[in-house]
Structures are given as structure tokens and as C-alpha cells.
Amino acid sequence: MARTASLSGFPEWLPQERVVEQHVLDTLRRVFELHGFGSIETRAVETVGQLLRKGEIDKEVYGLSRLQDDDSAAKSDPNALALHFDLTVPFARYVVENAGYLAFPFRRYQMQKVWRGERPQEGRAREFTQADIDVVGDGELPFRYDVEIVLVIAEALSALPIPEFRLRVNNRKLSEGFYRGIGLEDTAGVLRSIDKLEKVGEAKVAELLRTELGATQEQAEAALKLATIQTTDTSFVEQVRALGVEHPLLEEGLTELEQVVAAASSRAPGKVVADLSIARGLDYYTGTVVETVLVGHEQLGSICSGGRYESLATKGNKTFPGVGLSIGVTRLVSRILSQEFAAASRSVPTAVLVALNDDDSWSSAQDVAAQLRARGIATEVAAKADKFGKQIKFADRRGIPFVWFTDAEGTHQVKDIRSGEQLEADPAVWTPSEEDLRPQVIARTAG
């Protein structure tokens, strides 16, 4: 961590840091697959037309052009290519293109890099890995998938070496119904203002609501009151009702959010809160919305966000509703490493170095290595018949815990170079402990 990225916004990990990132990715994959999510990958590139399809976006985009071409004016062409800025837009396109080959409700996870053309001086990430899960239906998608996907993410995050987290869940129907109920019709505008609450504070948001959206003092106060409601159980329902606002959409939203919070409070206690300030700005959600904070690291921003789209994609008169969440893997891994929440026990997969007696013993050393590898033990063979002390030093420098010796009579010994203990061993049966077999990612008891 003494290092900084050589190109601002493009982090790269050292081998021992990459072990931690791989552990995170492997863990997410395991949990997602246990819940029936299969993997897909989409190309890194979309057409500019596809990326800007929803109109106004707040993401910066990298356009592509062949270095050997002259026609650099092509950026305005909707068929020009650009790097995806998230995994939702490409997934929506993938679903439409392959609908005939997919079994709906289709559930997939996708762990890939995304790019944002941020200006380097802002010090923001320009390349980072996201891990998304989504369930998408053909025409309809039962609300239960919203409940399920929140539970899957809570389980996945719980399996990572990170401090306590909170999924903050709201429902767009609830907010929009409430705003309509108090007579504010530009619900998207209100949501965008409420989204700024944490950044600019209540007074400023009230002012925005009055000046930009023509809200009265009472309307602004009511909208802000709703946004302050936060409960770890379903008591938010009563608190909203106490505000005395009525609207059918509000009722729908209350019922939906109640289902999520009720299931979560029994199946993932303490991990999910109803938080009626969550708005998700410009994103086109239509029901459940989620943001996630690491407790004590709130300034890091959301580490997992998403929600329900009534129409993730459309094809002719078909719509594909979806619900999904996206984990910011690079953001999480950066924090794990910088705060030392966890570290790798070693940087190499290698458990054993087979030492050489002399230069001619390389082939028989390879035989020993092959026997160990056949049983899943990662093994290297020394390249040179240096003095044993030097070969041990080589293993030590690379972080390899065991060195294997075979004498001229064919007697095998294995030395744990940490303890110095050296024992006779048979390459057909000797096995290191579980902890030494592979690099371990060891979580510290961090707060």
C-alpha cells in the first residue's frame, strides 16, 4: 500500500493483494452459484447509441477509435464504440439479443471491469470491477425476487472479510406515492433533491424543493420528514402512516418494502434497514432501491447498490422487468487492503519447493513435484543446485513454507522452514495442513 497507481484512477494490485481480491471474487462466485445464479460475461464495448439510450446519464464514457485511423470525428456517430460504464446496460442488451435462448426468470451474476472517463485530477477510479446479480423476467417478475436478491447479497457480503455493513432499502413507489399524496407531481425531481440530503443537508434540500420544484414549505417539510424515517424492523410502516398521507402507490410501496424488511429482519438480522432517504438519483428504478454502507466507513459511499426496474429492457411489445444489485468490488478491496481488514498469508500459491542435490537431479525432483501436484499440493522445483542454505533462502524469499530434500539413497525429508522442523516424508502421502496448502486470506478483527 506504499505504492500509488502509476496511472491515476487505474489501481493495480501486488501479488499478495491480488490474493485478497481473488478471495473476494471466489467468495462472491460461490455464494451466487449456491443461489442458482450462473455466470455470463458481456463484451467491454457497446455502441455509443446503446450507452446513451436512456438519455441523460451522469457517467463519463470512454470512446474508442482505431489508432491507425484518421476519422477521429466519429465519436458523435451512435454506432461508434465505447467502453461500458456499468454492467446493467450491457446485460439489458444481452437479454434482448438472446431472449430466445434464455430460460426466464433468468438469473445471472457478472463480475467484470467497467470504465468511466473521469478526469484524472479528481482522483476517482477510472477502471474498476463490479459484481452484479440480477433476476430478469419475461413480461413479469414476482416481487418475491426483490426479497430474495436482498437476502443473497446480505449473505454474500457477510462472507467477505469486511466490517459490519447495512443494506439501506427503500421503495420508489413508496416515495413517489407519498410525494403525489402531498401534491408534488415532479416525483423524479423530488427524488433527485432528496438524493442530495447526505451531501448538502436538510435546509439546502428544502430550499431546492421550494425554488426548483415549487414546493410549499409544508410540502418540503413533509418530504423531508419521510426521508428521516429509518427502522431495522417493519415499524417504518406505522411511522409513515402517522404522517397522514394517502395514495394507492404509497400503499403498494409500503407493502413491498415491508416484505423485504420482514424477511431480512428474521433471515439476516441487523444487516438490512428500511431507510426512506434512499433515492438513487438519476437511475431508472421503479420499486425497491438499495444502497449499502460499511459501518464506520460511511464516507466510502455505497459498496452495493441497485433495485427493481419495471422494464430493464424491451423488445417489440415485450418488456423484461428485472431486479439486481451491484457490488463495488474494487472499492471494497481497496478498503480491505488500506484498512488491513484482511491480508494474504503468502503471495505465492506454492506450498513446497523441491530442492536439488545436484544439477542432474532436476528430473527426479520433477517426479517428486508431480506426485505432490497430483494430490493438489502446489509445488516448484529449484532451477539450480545451489547450496541447500541458498535454496532454503530462495523459498523463504518467495514465502514458500516447505522445502523438500531427497538424498542420494532416495530418502525424502520435508522441512518447515518457519519452525526449522525437518521430518522424513513420502511424496505419495505427505500433505501440509489446510492452512499451509493454499494462501489464506486472514481477516483481522476490525471494527
Place this chain on the structure above:
Amino acid sequence: MARTASLSGFPEWLPQERVVEQHVLDTLRRVFELHGFGSIETRAVETVGQLLRKGEIDKEVYGLSRLQDDDSAAKSDPNALALHFDLTVPFARYVVENAGYLAFPFRRYQMQKVWRGERPQEGRAREFTQADIDVVGDGELPFRYDVEIVLVIAEALSALPIPEFRLRVNNRKLSEGFYRGIGLEDTAGVLRSIDKLEKVGEAKVAELLRTELGATQEQAEAALKLATIQTTDTSFVEQVRALGVEHPLLEEGLTELEQVVAAASSRAPGKVVADLSIARGLDYYTGTVVETVLVGHEQLGSICSGGRYESLATKGNKTFPGVGLSIGVTRLVSRILSQEFAAASRSVPTAVLVALNDDDSWSSAQDVAAQLRARGIATEVAAKADKFGKQIKFADRRGIPFVWFTDAEGTHQVKDIRSGEQLEADPAVWTPSEEDLRPQVIARTAG
């Protein structure tokens, strides 16, 4: 495979195809790690200056520019960003930047996408995945690593569901020493001509050597004679000696190539041939060079190439010699799928669908699912309490082999929906067979 990529040159896989790709990547990772190679990833982006550092390159490059920027003329700027076209250039930069943090000889694998700005009409891949392994030394790197890396790749490829392959190995020192020995000093020029042998034939190459490199008829014939030598054992040494050419570099090359082929013929019999026509065109190798063909699919081109660089990278007066090989994963997976060398047993990770008796049983169904998942069995829960027939049909459509039922008395039964067999089962102990637990990639006996 009835589909074609919606954007020419950017292949995307359906879920069941992705299972095959993941199997290939997982298999390569397992073998690489067993041999002590650790994972790293580099950013997708390099500066144009870095990418074009070696001068003349034959790869097309995609430049990047912020869509929201006007300054699209920046492509000529060496600090402009572009997508990497291979994993060697980024790896060399990574080694130089992080040399102080790496333990040499540093061995890593890297499985990432690379991009080439090919014109779409050529029907060539513009995005594809490579899997590279390299060993790099600080100042020096024993030749034994050349032998080792060929054996590792032979083992890795043998573990994949592909037909027979041949690593075709040569040595630049051997070729260059031979050319010098017969009086041809522009050895790079000769190598470039020899590299065209398979494409244009002997007569044309002889003409190129005479007209472009000023070779005599005898020199051209000698160079071509060398290129026809191909042996599965070390007998190539005698065949080269029989040509009566002498040069110290030739001797060095013969000794090196002999070591590779001797080790391979005993440890990976039939998989490696000495093939003295292998040249590797514009690439800057200095010793061992490798190309790999799938037997019977030679027109596919090389599926794994690489070799020894005396100076993979330099930093001040330090050089970092390396030896590495790169597998064309996308090329291989495309061929596996199009020729049906292998297929996935199902497209979803899910082994069990827990059916619902009624809408209120969702939570107890989740309890059953949690018990199964805790033992590594991927499980989904039905979202709706449809008639059992419909729930079974749902599982069938998604390719899930088992459906779990729990009656009102709490008796559990599990049905194999392929055979129709239904048995009582305990969620705390029931386990499907190894083959049903996860999607399997089943190799056909293909030629």
C-alpha cells in the same frame, strides 16, 4: 452456436457456453497454481507511448478518448490512453514498476481480455481472452525455466477438452547462428521471410530471400533446408549438424532446444516437436520460440505461442529476462463450442428447486434451501406456489435436475425429474451425485 456476435469481432457466450469457458479458465488456473504461478491482473489501458515502445508493431490498437471531451486530436500524444493488445507489454511495465515488491524469479499467470482494432469486415476477433504464464528474472534467468514452462503448458493444455495438440518449438539462437554461419547477416529479415513459409510456400520464400535479402541460391536453399527439419525427439541435432554449418550461436541454440525436447519427450511424450520452421515474425524473442497447433485444426492458427526474451523489460541498467507462453482462450473456446468437443451438462449452477406448497411456505422452503446450500448444494426456491406440475416444469425448463417437496406434516421428498424417481430425504444429509452437484463439462471423443 446458431448465433453470431451482434457486434462483429466481439464474441459473447450463452450461459451454457460460458460454463465451458469457465471450465477452461478454472482448469488453467488450477494447473498454473499447482506449478507455483500466482495471479495478477493489469489495467486494460496503457499509454500509447508504452504500447508502441518497441517501434514497429503489427497489432492494431484502440485509442481511448473521453466522449465528453472535444480534443479528439490527442491520439498522437504518447500519454494518450489505449487498450492493451496483449498481456506481455503490460506485464513488462508491471515488473519494472513493482520490481522492489516482487520476489524474483517472479512467476505469474494472467487471464484477461485484450483488444485489437481490426477492421470489422475482416471477421477477426477484436476482443478476446488470453491466458499467459511467464517467469521473469532479475538480471538473469536460468535456461531451465524454458524447459519448465513448456512442460507446464503441455500439462495445462492436456487438461482441457480439446483434441491432440503439438507444441512446435524452435530456438532463435539456432536459426540466427545458422544464418550467420551461411553468411546471411540480416537474421531478422530471414526470420520474417521464413515465418511466411506456411502461407506462401518454399518457392516464394526462396525468392524473397534472394530478392529482398540478397541471398544466393545456395544460401536460400540452406535456410529452407533448416526450416524443414521436424523431429519428435532430439534427432534434429544430428540433422542440423549434417548440413555442415558452424557457428557458436548455432551450438548454443542446439544445446538449448535439445534440453527442451529431451525433457518433453520423456515427460510429455508426443506433445512437443522440434520444428525448425518456427520463427514468430515480428516478436522480439531471443531464444526458445513456441507455436502450438490443434492436430486436424491447423488452419485455426497457433493456440499458444511465446518464448524467451533476453530483456522482457529494463530499468536503468537492470534487465529482466523472461520466458512465457500465451494461450488464446477465446480461440480455443470458440473451437470447442463450434466443433462440439465438449458441452455443459446444464446451464445453471442450481441442483435443486425447492417447491412451494402454498404461498406461506416460502420461508420454510428457504430454511430447507439454506440447509442444502450450507453443504454446497446450489438451490433455488420457487417464487410462486403454482401447481406442482408447473413448478416441475419450471425446473425442467431451467435444467435443474431435482425438485424438493415438503408436505404439511414436514415430510421431505426429493424428485429426480429426469427419471421421475421420488424418495424421502433429509435436508441435513441428502446429497446429489458428484455429476449432478455442479454443471459438468463433458468432453466428446473428438478427433
